Every structure is written in C-alpha cells, then in structure tokens.
Amino acid sequence: MAPALRHGSGLPRGRAARLERADRQPQLADAARERYGGEKLFLINPCGFLFQELTASRLIVCDLDGHVVRGEGELCKVAFHVHTRIHLARPDAACVLHVHPQYLTTLSLLELPELALVHHNNMLLNDRVAMDHRGVRTADSNEGGDRLAAAMGGKSILIMGAHGVTVAGPTVLDAFDELYIAERTAMYQMTAMASGRRLKRLPESSRKHWHGPCGERLDARLHLDAWRRVLDREEPDCAS
Ligand SMILES: [Zn+2]
8 A cells, every 4th residue: 555655646755655555564454444343444644754754564543433443643633534534425435545746736726626638548537536626624524524525426536626636446556546647647737737838628529438446447456566666676664
C-alpha cells in the first residue's frame, strides 16, 4: 500500500510509500478490509509523521468510531471523518485514499473545476469522476464526511473543491492505479491550460463509459509492483 503514495503519479513520494508499505504487510492490509468480531477496521497513517518517515509498522489500525485498536499514534480528525463516512457509505470501497496531489488539487481550486475530455485517459476515466463544488468548509464532522460521501456517490474519484482528491476502490491496487492515472491526467490538462491556449476537446462519442476500476483493464497489480521495485532499490526501510 505504501508505494501507492510515495511514487505515484507525481504524488509526494512519501504518500506513495505509505500505500506501498501497507501493501507489504498482509496482516495489516487484511485488517483494513475485513471484519474482526463483526467490527470493521481500517488502516491509516498516524498524525505527526512525514510521509517519507512512514513504514508499514507505523501505520495504525482504527475502528469506525476513531479508536486506535492496533499501533501507536493518533488518528487525524479530518482524516477520520473523510475515511470513515465514505467506508460506511460505500461497502464496496475496501480502500479509500485521500491526498492533496499537485495537479488534482490545483484543478480543485478552479471555479467549476472540470476534468476535461481531452486526453485519451479521459475516455476511460471521466465517467468515474465526481466533482464536489461545495468545498467551503473542512470535513471536520460526520456531516462533512457524509456530504463528501454523497458527492462521491457511486464514483471512484472525488475531486474535492478547495481541498484535494479522494479515491475509493475495491482493493489497494485498484485505488492506487485510479489515483495515479487521475493525477497524471490532471497534470497533462493543467500543463496544457498553462500554455494559455484552448484545450482541444475530444468528441463525446469517444467516451468508453467504463465504470469499474482502471485496474480491471490496465493491470493495477503490475503497476504497483513496478513502484515497489523502485522502493526496494531506493527506500528499502519502508517495509519494516
Ligand atoms: Zn485533505
């Protein structure tokens, strides 16, 4: 799970590593996905650590009331409300990733942000993107988290106005792959927009109308494994 956050898509390297590291700890990753004694638990980074500091053993396991049931550290308040309310609203979402990557976050700052139908990635991606245009308050309450969950609906990607992005997927692999592709695609669009010239739109007929995760078609396992090999070479401590 932790390389999804450290190396992904122009995502800050520490965030990719955080996801990859969780993926390397099957017992923790399973804890995040399965019911223990009828209780749903999830895996998350504790407050107070830079992403590049995180290792698999530093991730904490929490219940949906925000109690830390395994590991050391505290759960950040906004993270709690974003993650738990989406997990509750979306039983299919075993993995919920919330980050502030450069290009999707920049897009979220625009008036009426739109992931335009301009790159071939958009043909496959755009029908899975929801936009939250009402990001005038931080998600520091259950109501705020519920509002985000409602804005996401059944989509896998929520671009959160004035905030960042949240991606939901059936597995860590799928969520990472989805987030990576969305951030790369936003990078292409924002870079093109920075030229000052108009975007060239693709015809609506080019949409693929695919609603499942990218990984079902593009092999998210291979993608995340590639980033894990990079981490093995560059930051082998992440699995500890
Ligand atoms: Zn945030």
